[in-house]
Amino acid sequence: MATTHAEHHDHHDHHEMSFWEKYIFPLDHKVIGMQYLFTGILMGVLGAFFSYVFRMQNAFPGIEVPLFGLVTSAQYNSLITNHGTIMIFWFAMPILVAAFGNYLIPLMIGADDMVFPKINRLSYQIFLLSVVVLIGSFFVHNGGFGGAWTAYPPLSAKAEYNLTPWGSILWLVAVVLEFVAFLLGGINFITTLMNSRAKGMKMMDIPIVCWMIVLASILFMASAGPLIAGAAMLLFDQTIGTGFFDPARGGDPILWQHLFWFFGHPEVYVVFLPAMGIVAEVITTFSRKKLFAYKVVLFTTFATGILSFFVWAHHQFIAGIDPRLANIFTVTTLLISIPIAEMLFVYIATLWGGSIELTSAMLFALGFLATFLVGGVTGIFLGASGADIYFHDTYFVLAHFHYTFVPIAVIAVFAGLYYWFPKMFGRFMDETLGKIHFWGTMVGFNGIFMPLFFTGAAGDHRRIFDFSNFPELAVSSLQHLRMVATISVIITILFQFVFFWNFIYSMFRGRKCTENNPWKANTLEWVAACPPPHGNFLVMPEVYRGPYEYSVPGRELDYWPQNEKV
Template sequence: DIPIAVWFIVIAVILFMASVGPLIAGAVMLFMDQRLGTSFFLPSGGGDPLLWQHLFWFFGHPEVYVVLLPTLGIVADIITVFSRKKLFGYRTVLYTAFATGGLSFVVWAHHQFIAGIDPRMANVFVVTTVLISIPLAEMMFSYIATLYGGSIELKTPMLWALSFLAAFLIGGVTGIYLGASAVDVYFHDSYFVIAHFHYTFFPITIIGMFAALTFWFPKMFGRMMNETLGKIHFWGTFIPFNCIFLPLFFLGLAGQHRRIYNYNHFPDLATQELQNIRIFATVSLVVMLIFQLVFIYNFFVSMFKGEKAPNNPWNANTLEWTIPSPPPHGNFKTLPTVYRGAYEYSVPGRELDYWPQNEPSEEN
């Protein structure tokens, strides 16, 4: 009966608590190396700099899923509301999240394939990296299956949710290439990695944020955001985003590595064709930044002058939509009783196409 977003936040909290310890330990060891004369990471004193990488990435890769899972939960809530369908495979989605969280602790060394780790160890992490793609692929399948046959309404939150699925799938597929140690020898530290990173973290952080803000804005402030401005901002962000980072995959394939000060030192990268791609990506970035002014205007104007929002403008089922907008102190006057799951949409024989969790049935 618990919304997937709530489950995923709980899992993310557990992942963070379990992974942050080695990072703190590494930070203390680094401080001691720099200030107290120890040699945890200094080869001259018998230390190993690879130890720092292991400690950092043991935290760093679960952290990816710490920020990913809440966004996946938000997207699940949004696509069910705007497709008017029950989430396909609720238990499957939940189990795949637990599997993803567990596997996130055994993939960290794929960041270190060319750092000097034993190639036999690299083979192990190639396998675990491929394995972690399986539960996430199953989750994406469940989300797409939820959309199939639904009465889809392309409101601004739904546009953001759909764009998350599209962009994150690109990021996930390209991550499989980087997870193969033989391929990563070529792609490591290249623009291919930059493109892959942004096709994962931009959907997770930016697209997910906009999806959540536009979806829960009426509940937070009691007013509706301007739908036309919302869609202008969406297209003005999503199209330039792809124009920025899709070309970077091709720059990476061409061999362009990161942090180049002067391309003239690398004749193969100083061609006009590759420079045109860089210019195109740079101009697209400027365009995308300009369109953020539309969101800022829409957000603050709607906050004070937007159309008054009803308590449940999206006809959603979860408990937050049963209280006034914005919520009063303490949210609920009395503790609500939950009678059903969070995604009971288009129930046969029911006049309304949604069924709030706290609304009793005739049997109750």
């Protein structure tokens, strides 16, 4: 054994790598995953700070916000716009798709690295450039773009309307760069999953999370094209005076909405699927159960992915599209509830007959299911065209999609981080702090968005700097709900300090993980050392069975790793 180890070591480490090579210009998929993870977390902190600032202004209009100061209406618009943009493109996507995808796919399919490590490195570098451009856009003349993350023209197309001549251009350039990064990353994920699986790993032996990240990448690739084309047209409208979206010159502002939402709705599933994948791994491990109906999960995912290309105009019911068109999109939108509901039922059914251990990771995974259900169900109100006339562009919509995005991008991500932390850093996170963090996050999160369903249903429309301009909305009962939401934002943010302390402390001082497979899980990443070296495996694993063979009758152990011959 010792000799194989030495040989292997030689094979992968031709020379000692400098800090520069290892961490700044890495080719190792795990380090690139970490780069995405830490960049994503930092951007998430920025996005959360923005939400704190505009929620303070919203609940206490005119207040001097601590750590920020007075909020002008231009700043308010810029804060909400960039909060949305950051949370989706620079927080949810880099962590769910790029960080977990990079870290997990090669490890879980038993490969030593991605197929195209240099493209992988380039992907992160372009992503980092996009971060620089975006942050730069806050400091140019007249500040960052403030036309909402959907950037509807003509507001986004002309500086005379949005008053941010440079902010809007840089914002758009940053988004396009981010797309380039994710297209490069996506090619890598898809190719790696198809070509580099361990010997013996059949399609139906691939862990669900790998499937989900790859399917998300395919969805992204298939939907991003129209938006990139649209972004180029918008950039030309902004800079060289074309009129693609300018009705005065024969253009059409609605065209942008179609291009945007043709991408924008599949994008929801681009982040949703990896989250579902993470949750699948966590709930099977901690309930010691085989995933209920693996193939159903896969096929419902295909169905969701295909249907997701036919629902986009439900964002535009009242935007001035032909009203007859709304009927078609009502049908497709409500139909997509079927595969999603089926998927959630499968996850809940997986718990049946299990031996459920409520670790921090498991709590977050179950918390994901419990809260995402609320988000899914409230979507029905908005997909039903007749009801959407009332709810469109209110806080009800906002509360609905935060009940999908927060479970996806925050709660499921925490489940994944608590679960794979020992693999990533070779140490454990503290479970007690993890549980405090879980309950604080759950109470805080529901405290933010439950009240907003009601303010939305009462008529609060979105992106309003100060509701006191609207007599019907300036009543104290609604203002109190807004305050509850804002105070809950602060509570939620404070509980994240518990996480950051736990995360950073445990990284260096946490309980050491002395075995490769601390959770007694089946998938291949647990065969590698904690943390895995460059090249991942000492001996490349072979696969003999599916990833969820827990509690198989007749076996003494309640797990059966994929690589164990008997």
